[in-house]
Amino acid sequence: MAICAKCGVEVKEEDMYEDHGLQICEDCKMKGTRSPAKPCGGEK
């Protein structure tokens, strides 16, 4: 078992995902999918 680096839940290593070098669970992977780049025209 591995520990999610974000929420601390135990996850099977086969179910872990990597996000910027952190091992995270599927939930965090799904929730953490913020687009790094803002959409066009959102900010001046």
Ligand SMILES: [Zn+2]
């Ligand atoms: Zn997590």
